[in-house]
Amino acid sequence: MSKLWGGRFTKKTDQLVEEYTASITFDKELAEEDIQGSLAHVTMLGKCGIVPQEDVDKIKDGLLQVQGMIRRGELEYTIANEDIHMNIEKQLIDLIGPVGGKLHTGRSRNDQVATDMHLYLRKRVVEFVGLLQKLQEALIAQAKSNMDTIFPGYTHLQRAQPILFAHHMMAYVAMFQRDIERLQDSYKRVDTLPLGAGALAGTTFPIDRHFVAEQLGFGRVYDNSLDAVSDRDFILEFLSHGAIIMTHLSRLSEELVLWSSTEFSFIELDDAFCTGSSIMPQKKNPDVPELVRGKTGRVYGNLVGLLTVLKSLPLAYNKDMQEDKEGMFDTVHTLQGALQLFAPMIATMKVNRDRMRQAVNQDFSNATDIADYLANKGLPFRQAHEVIGKTVLYCIQNKKYLLDLKLEEFKQFSSLFEDDIYRVLQPEQVVNARGVYGGTAAAQVSGAIERAEAALQLTGAWVQEYLEKSK
Numbered sequence: 001m002s003k004l005w006g007g008r009f010t011k012k013t014d015q016l017v018e019e020y021t022a023s024i025t026f027d028k029e030l031a032e033e034d035i036q037g038s039l040a041h042v043t044m045l046g047k048c049g050i051v052p053q054e055d056v057d058k059i060k061d062g063l064l065q066v067q068g069m070i071r072r073g074e075l076e077y078t079i080a081n082e083d084i085h086m087n088i089e090k091q092l093i094d095l096i097g098p099v100g101g102k103l104h105t106g107r108s109r110n111d112q113v114a115t116d117m118h119l120y121l122r123k124r125v126v127e128f129v130g131l132l133q134k135l136q137e138a139l140i141a142q143a144k145s146n147m148d149t150i151f152p153g154y155t156h157l158q159r160a161q162p163i164l165f166a167h168h169m170m171a172y173v174a175m176f177q178r179d180i181e182r183l184q185d186s187y188k189r190v191d192t193l194p195l196g197a198g199a200l201a202g203t204t205f206p207i208d209r210h211f212v213a214e215q216l217g218f219g220r221v222y223d224n225s226l227d228a229v230s231d232r233d234f235i236l237e238f239l240s241h242g243a244i245i246m247t248h249l250s251r252l253s254e255e256l257v258l259w260s261s262t263e264f265s266f267i268e269l270d271d272a273f274c275t276g277s278s279i280m281p282q283k284k285n286p287d288v289p290e291l292v293r294g295k296t297g298r299v300y301g302n303l304v305g306l307l308t309v310l311k312s313l314p315l316a317y318n319k320d321m322q323e324d325k326e327g328m329f330d331t332v333h334t335l336q337g338a339l340q341l342f343a344p345m346i347a348t349m350k351v352n353r354d355r356m357r358q359a360v361n362q363d364f365s366n367a368t369d370i371a372d373y374l375a376n377k378g379l380p381f382r383q384a385h386e387v388i389g390k391t392v393l394y395c396i397q398n399k400k401y402l403l404d405l406k407l408e409e410f411k412q413f414s415s416l417f418e419d420d421i422y423r424v425l426q427p428e429q430v431v432n433a434r435g436v437y438g439g440t441a442a443a444q445v446s447g448a449i450e451r452a453e454a455a456l457q458l459t460g461a462w463v464q465e466y467l468e469k470s471k
Contacts, residue, residue, distance in 0.1 A: 018079055018080060018082075022079040022082045022083065023082065023083045023084075023322050023325065024077045024078070024079060024081065024082060024083050024084060024087055025079075026325055026326050026329060027083050027084045027113075027116075027325055028077050028084050028087070029120075029325075029329055030084050030113075030116040030117070030120055030325075031070045031075075031084055031088065032067070032070070033115075033116040033117075033119040033120050034084050034085060034088055034112070034116050035063055035066065035067045035070070035088065036119060036216065037112065037115045037116060037119060037195060037216065038063055038088070038103060038112075039060060039063055039064075039215075040195075040212050040215035040216045041103070041106075041107060041195060041212060042056050042059045042060060042063070042102075042103055043056065043060070043215060044207060044208055044211050044212045044215070045102075045105055045106065045205075045207070047208065047211060048205075048206055048207055048208055048211075050105060050106060050205050050206065050207070051102050051105060055099050055102055058096050058099050058100075059092070059096065059099065059100060059102065059103050061096070062092045062095045062096040062100055063088075063092060063103075065095055066088055066091050066092055066095065069091070075087070075088075075091060083109070083113075084116070085109050085112055085113065086109075089101075089103060089104065105205060106196075106198070106203045106205035106207045107195060107196070107198065107203070108197075108198045108199035108200075108229070110197070110198070110199050110200065110229040110316070110317040111194050111195050111196065111197040111198060111199075111228060111229050112195065114194040114195075114197075114228065114229055114231070115193065115194055115195040115216075117234075117235065117324070117325070117328070118190055118191075118192065118193065118194065118218075118234065119216065120328075121190045121234060121235065121238055121328070122187070122190045122191055122470070123470065124238070124332050125183050125184075125186065125187050125190055125238070126187075126463055126466045126467060126470070127336075128183055128245070128335060128339065129180050129183050129184060129459060129462065129463055130463045131335075131336075131339035131340065131343070132176045132179055132180050132183075132245070132339065132459075133180070133456060133459045133460060133463065134339075134343040135176055135339060135342050135343045135346065136173050136176050136177065136180075136452065136456060136459075137343070137456065138342075138343045138344070138346040138347040139169045139170070139172050139173045139176075139346055140169070140170075140173060140449060140452055140453065140456075141347060142165075142166075142169045142346060142347075142349065142351070143165075143166035143167075143169040143170050143173070143445070143449055144166070144449060145351075146164070146165040146166045146169070146351055146353070147164065147166050147442060147445065147446070148164075148442075149164065149165040149166065149351060149353045149356060149357075150162050150163070150164060150165070150356065150357055150360050150427045150428065150431055151163055151164065151165035151168055151266070151356045151359075151360070152356070152359045152360050152363060152365055153168070153365070153440075159359070159363040159364075159365045160365055161365050161366075161368055161430070162360045162365050162366065162427045162430045162431050162440075163431060163440040164431055164440050164442065164445050165351060165353075165356060166445045166449075167440040167445050167448075170445060170448045170449065170452065172248065172252055173448075173452050174448075174452075175248045175251075176245075176248060177452070177455060179241065179244060179245045179248065180459055182241045182244070183241055184462060186234070186237045186238065186241060187466070188219060188220075189233065189234045189237065190234045190237075190238070191218055191219045191220070192218060192219070192220050192221065192222055192234070193209065193212060193213040193216065193218040193220070193221045193222065194221075194222050194228035194229060194231070195209065195212055195216075196209035196212065196221065196225075196228075197222060197225035197226075197228035197229050198225060198229075199229065199316075199317065200225060200226055200229055200230075200315070200316035200317065201225055201226075202225045209221045217469050217470060225316075226315045226316045229316045229317050230313070230315050230316040230317060230321075232306065232310055232321065232324050235306060235324055235328050236303070236306060236307065236310070238328070238331070239299070239302050239303040239306060239327065239328065239331055240303055242299050242302075242303075242331045242332075242334075242335050243296075243299050243300050243302075243303050243331075245335060245339075246292075246295070246296040246299045246300075246334070246335070246338070247296065249292050249296070249338055249339075249342060250292060250293045250296040252289070252342075253289035253290065253292045253293040254289075254293060256269065256286060256289040256345075256349075257286050257289050257290060257293070260284075260286050264355075265352055265355045266351070266352055266355055266356055266359075267349050267350060267351055267352060268349070268350040268352065269284075269286055269288075269289075269345060269348075269349055269350075270345065270348035270349065270350075271284070272344075272348070273286075273287075273288045273341065273344075273345040273348070274286055274287060274288070275287045288341050288342075288345055289345075292338045292341075292342070295334050295337075295338065298330065298334060299330075299331050299334055299335070301327075302327030302328070302330055302331045303327075303331075305323070305327050306323070306324055306327055306328075309321070309323045309324065357427070360427050361401070361403070361427070362401060363401070364392050364395065364401065364402060365430075366402060366403075366424075366425050366427065366430045367388050367391075367392055367402065368388075369424055369425065369429075369430050369433065370384075370388045370391070370402065370421065370424065370425065371384040371385050371387075371388045372384075372433075373421060373424050374387060374388075374414060374416055374417075377416045378416075379414070379416060387413050387414050388413075390413055391405075391410070391413045394409070394413070402425055403422065403425050403426075407419060407421070
């Protein structure tokens, strides 16, 4: 079978070269986008009088037939046709005859594939904003259910200060909000049409690029044809944002793994999101967060891989750029799997409030408040810090906690201690004393939840707007 580009060649392509250079094994994922872009392109060719309307109608009808074959799984992709563009064009010509060859008038595979990837990622950006929104909703629901659950906050994985478990959940809501905002900001760069740039210099045909952009719902077109076919910044941005999202998911995963262990016993994940052991019948393994934590590395690798591919490429298109797709697809699928599972896993998570409270009662995480107590009574903070350090050492040596000490024991370290120290040391008081904006006091956490729910409404409206636009 002769190649659609084979006129200049006198030799058949080596079979190994065909296999090595073909991309159809992975870029067939762009089939719907390729059809979508071709329908808009041929419509424009008819509008501009470049291709007779009768031929345009035949081509559009043929493309819709090919689209049906793709959706039914009937299109047979071949390595001989190299990529998704040539596979679809070959099938089109087989269906409607040589007139199908007019489809490629005024475009190159260089601007065609770039258009496909813009269309593909535009959908995914909106999809991931929606999935992150659902995860935020699950976290906020846990926060609202645990406004009175006191939890040991950590630094260096050592107990530091008591906080509300709701406050901890809202920290992740804030992280995922930044992820949403990054994706939303990147949308305008994904929403840029390269089609019409040709191979690198534009085309001699009097095409209307802005009409195609309108047909495909793009907000703008590339200003420079060289940039249009060689730009992969929009993919790099997506891979970078994906890597940061996975970082956040991995951090939460690590905590879920720790918290669900017998040593912590702070939470229990629903059976639907855990697996057992083939040999130890008592085991309940947190496989989902473990796998998310593990898959984070591959998403990092996809970003570094594409950065490395692009770092020394001259303008405009080079075959190296074929390597932009597999990592992009892999990051999309990895994020889809993780985000689709995380929201229901968080929503069904059981919180062991009693165990968390027990942990808070059996540590020295209220020590900072005693230092503040003494500082408020006029003792310089550095001296107060030393006094409490010695008090804690005394407790450790005598197997006691701060609330176990009698007033006489406190006074041996400072005469400033009075009976009100016991109120200061209560976990509820420790938490609610931190009433600064963004702090863990219940009133501040309630405010954070209100702000997050307002942001959720804006996110939902944004998603709906772009879903309507893409119809």
